[in-house]
Amino acid sequence: MSQGTAIETGPGPAAAAAPAAAGPSRAPWWRGPRLRQNAEVTILLAPALVLFAGFVLIPIVIAAYYSFYNWSGYGPLNQPIGLRNYSFAFRDPAFIHAIEHTLIITVASVVIQGPLSIGLALLLNRKFIGRTFLRTVIFAPYVLPPAVTGVMWSLILQPNGFADQVLRALGLGGLVQLWLADPHIVLWTNFVVLTWQYLGFGIVLLLAGLQGIPAELTEAAAIDGAGPWQVTRRITLPLLAPTIRIWAFITVIGSLQVFDVVWILTEGGPAGSSGTIATYMYLNGVEATDFGFGAAIAVILFAFCFVFALVYQRFALRRDTRGALTRAVG
């Protein structure tokens, strides 16, 4: 390409022949636009790639490797057992329950936290006195470390604790439950605390999305006679959809991996009734010092997250991320 251009722009055939052979009109190789571009890309990407490989790709490969061994963590890896860790996991009712609980939390997060976040974001997007204060209040739980959230709620929810006292003071004593001890309730207790913690995050994300919707569109619709519901339904929500899709993605991945709050509140108990895949992994892999088995659970969890991420990218996020995550457009 560049040679052709040089010939076309050259002063004449005789003059053109010499430059084409020796190339004095072109920049030296270290200044060549392509090489320079490549060098720039390499230099800028290399640190990120090294970190990504060192802290993401290699650990995944190592975890997969460990998962084929019976390994207590002490001493060398010398007991290969093939797929026994995997087959044992899927034959363990506690693991099947952990998968069920994880899926329940994931679906409930999207189905319950989603509409709640959207509704509150729409509300907080309106102008009213105390809006900034309310936004801060709602976002505050997300800023708390999950460990603090866990400890705080385990105190609030203990029998005759703050939650029970408040309910009794409101005349709702009949609703008092053994929040952290009743196997039928404890999963939902965890879900409520998780919602308390992460609702603010969804709201802030959606608020940012709402800021990006031009006021002209909603004003024009209002002038054309659209009511508030129609404006929300036909203008705001469709334009908010890319943000909602990203929120759902983050929420599902986060829910599949949920660990810290659940571990501190209940350790997945009583009798595994609130155990998630991650708490099962910690209990049976780390606490029981069976790292080969723990690695197998980690690989299974990774597979869940990865398959979801791929499918979701392919079908839901594709139009939002076209050109950024897929091949270059144009």
Add this chain to the structure above:
Amino acid sequence: MMNRRVVAALVAAATASLALAACSSSGPASSNASGSGSSSGSKVTLTWWNNATNQPLLGVYTSAIKGFEASHPNVTITNVPIQNELLQDTKIPLALEGSNPPNIYQQWGGGVLGQQVTSGKVADITSEVASWIGSVSGASGWQSGGKQYGVPVDLHVVGFWYRKDIFTKVGITVPATLAQLESDDARLHAAGYAPIAVGSKDRWPDAFWWEYFALRDCPQATITSSIGSKSFGDACFSKASTDLAAFLKTSPFQAGFLGTSSQQGAGSSAGMVASGKAAMELQGDWDPSVMQGVSTNKDLPSQLGWFPFPQTPGSAGSQTAVLGGGDGFSCTGPQAQAQACAQFLQYLDSPAVQQQIVGPGASGEPVVASAASAIKLPATQTAAAYFKTAAYVQLYFDTALPTKPGQNLDTAIANYFSAPSTGTASSIANSAQTP
């Protein structure tokens, strides 16, 4: 619009990579600082991991360090108290897999010690302790393959810690049999107390209950061989499960016991006894110090009493066997560190320090008999006196077994507590065998 999409895409990409990273989750081994020093005269720095996070034992350990450093000027010891469950279940195993484990770490002997030895990191201190280990009771529990891999600094017995003032108020006496315990429970219930507190969230306190029924229902030989073969299929263990289920039916525990932790905060089972919400608790003799750490009740030492697990007449086991164990420490690192560590352990087992550990430190029974007189707490004195007369001392099953079978047994017992049935009973029988 375009910008927002780019940002959204970046968020998506970042999230995906984070998700993958989190999913892969192979935890890094925790590390700790430790100095170097190869010859005996040069500086040696030791890191000491223990579970004495609360006073009074924390203060006793701190002054023990000062005392040792004064007589060994080349040795510096850094005290790192770590919450018990975190230390036992997570920090120590991970540290032993890493390249830089703590030089002195707490260790409860038995099958878990045997497993830790396979890491190759635990120092064999047989020759370092040979001259004095003979005078330490219970030291054989810290051996593996005939070699000394650790040294106990105190011994423990599991029994009932009860509130004498509540017993008096309700008009009940210390129960000698299970039937008496059940009738005491009923009286306490009627008076508005939680009769017995248990920290089922931690699972191992549940295991104490099942194991005591097993001690009463099974001959010692059966227990020893079952732990060795990691199988609790003998009929006497299913009798223990049935006995436990019958006892659970009497609702002896506090409301919501399945979600209660044993040692953390005023709402824990220890906190409930300390604050007088519950009348008793089946726990090891570290319980009084745990109670003091989570309560402001200054009268507690005089209010606490102790009695052994009641007798269950007509059973095949021993009526006076006790469940127990001890706190010990193991050494890691090169020769200089291991040597200094062994010297420090010898110092901890010297009569003067032993008196501090069991006296002001209130940490169970001494490993040197002469120090027993230093025990201050009347309740612990009662426990220590009974400890000497016990038919035999059985190490907690989860410690006697290697880690995984031990943890599985605890989990199976906790599941049984949650819903006693023939199904959960048979998973106790097989729990220790799962791969």
